[in-house]
Amino acid sequence: MSETANVALDFRNIDILFDRSGRRGAIEAALARLDAGETREEISRALKVTVGVAGANLGVARGEISVLMGLSGSGKSTLLRAANRLNQPIRGEVRIGNGSAWLDIARCDGDTLRELRKTRIAMVFQQFGLLPWRSVRDNVGFGLELRGMAPSVRREIVEEKLALVGLSSWADAQVHELSGGMQQRVGLARAFATDADILLMDEPFSALDPLIRRKLQDELMDLQKRLKKTILFVSHDIDEALKIGSRITIMREGRIVQTGTPGDITLRPINDYVADFIRHMNPLPTILAAAFMRRFRDLPVRPDGLLDAGTIAIDQHAPTAHVADRGVVMRACGEWEPGAVCIVPTHMSLGEVIVMRQRSGFPVLVEEDGQLVGVCDDADIYQALSGERRRG
Numbered sequence: 001m002s003e004t005a006n007v008a009l010d011f012r013n014i015d016i017l018f019d020r021s022g023r024r025g026a027i028e029a030a031l032a033r034l035d036a037g038e039t040r041e042e043i044s045r046a047l048k049v050t051v052g053v054a055g056a057n058l059g060v061a062r063g064e065i066s067v068l069m070g071l072s073g074s075g076k077s078t079l080l081r082a083a084n085r086l087n088q089p090i091r092g093e094v095r096i097g098n099g100s101a102w103l104d105i106a107r108c109d110g111d112t113l114r115e116l117r118k119t120r121i122a123m124v125f126q127q128f129g130l131l132p133w134r135s136v137r138d139n140v141g142f143g144l145e146l147r148g149m150a151p152s153v154r155r156e157i158v159e160e161k162l163a164l165v166g167l168s169s170w171a172d173a174q175v176h177e178l179s180g181g182m183q184q185r186v187g188l189a190r191a192f193a194t195d196a197d198i199l200l201m202d203e204p205f206s207a208l209d210p211l212i213r214r215k216l217q218d219e220l221m222d223l224q225k226r227l228k229k230t231i232l233f234v235s236h237d238i239d240e241a242l243k244i245g246s247r248i249t250i251m252r253e254g255r256i257v258q259t260g261t262p263g264d265i266t267l268r269p270i271n272d273y274v275a276d277f278i279r280h281m282n283p284l285p286t287i288l289a290a291a292f293m294r295r296f297r298d299l300p301v302r303p304d305g306l307l308d309a310g311t312i313a314i315d316q317h318a319p320t321a322h323v324a325d326r327g328v329v330m331r332a333c334g335e336w337e338p339g340a341v342c343i344v345p346t347h348m349s350l351g352e353v354i355v356m357r358q359r360s361g362f363p364v365l366v367e368e369d370g371q372l373v374g375v376c377d378d379a380d381i382y383q384a385l386s387g388e389r390r391r392g
């Protein structure tokens, strides 16, 4: 299978610089200093050039929600906006799969860029970007109208997308009559209506109150599962990033510090900077069993051939499990004695696993696609809660 089948967007060695000096040659001088290892601060002071993004490499897989995360000014929006060339990279490529070939958004001609923006890449802004004097229906159909689509065809698509976001009965209302959360849904419907396969979302929910925000996050995840869009999402909220992101990229001062799954980021932070971010998150709803369980395949084997999981031992061949602390021998895989173990799915959250463990008092085994694949004991749970590595 070609690479373009799996990767929707590919940022390669992206540098984006902003010249505040107005002097000729300032950007070239800044690039030379950047390559010599000078910091963003030093370059800014010496040349009045802001390094928005430096040396960024990121592949966004088809159908995933990839979240750019970092403090204010870390370069998230600047990188996102390179995906539709609202920001022009000074160096590097932004590749988008075009059939079995790649197209470089950073360098393609104006006609190609306009076509990409109309048909492939849609943007949802924080300020909604809606036209307040138009009805909800006309806002959702705006992109299609610009493309010259016939009103009857347009209407059908718009009605379908409005139903998708639960706003059918508001189609004729003026946008300003809607609450913030509803307006953001109109923005989502408009992005979905374009049939773009890539959505760029720049802090779309940050202006909303926490309850509505959580609801829209759930809706977005649900819509994404159904529509299989590729979403690049900017957030400065670690809880939001861990909740919705299949992968998260942490940025600092224009550079990518770490890219990984929520499990990678939370349990294997690459340095103290990332670890510090993680310390401020609420792990209970965000870390999933898949991330903190110990997989059977990684467990040591005891002399008697059983897998050693601490308080329980697992026979992969029978398969049975022995709960050492209560002397019970149990059959695994489907024939568990009721009330002897907890079996949870890989997507169960840490908070829910703790409740299961605490209510039952039983060891927790984890299943994936009907197979038992891992185990979590109290040490795994404490590790996930504290971010400390398991010892021994």
Ligand SMILES: Nc1ncnc2c1ncn2[C@@H]1O[C@H](COP(=O)(O)OP(=O)(O)OP(=O)(O)O)[C@@H](O)[C@H]1O
Residues within 6 Å of the ligand: 018, 050, 051, 052, 070, 071, 072, 073, 074, 075, 076, 077, 078, 079, 236
């Ligand atoms: N058009 C521009 N002109 C000049 N400087 C810019 C421009 N856009 C961004 N910058 C600068 O680039 C750096 C990165 O900004 P960016 O908006 O990407 O950060 P961010 O991580 O998205 O921050 P926030 O969370 O506050 O939106 C900042 O120093 C910003 O001032």
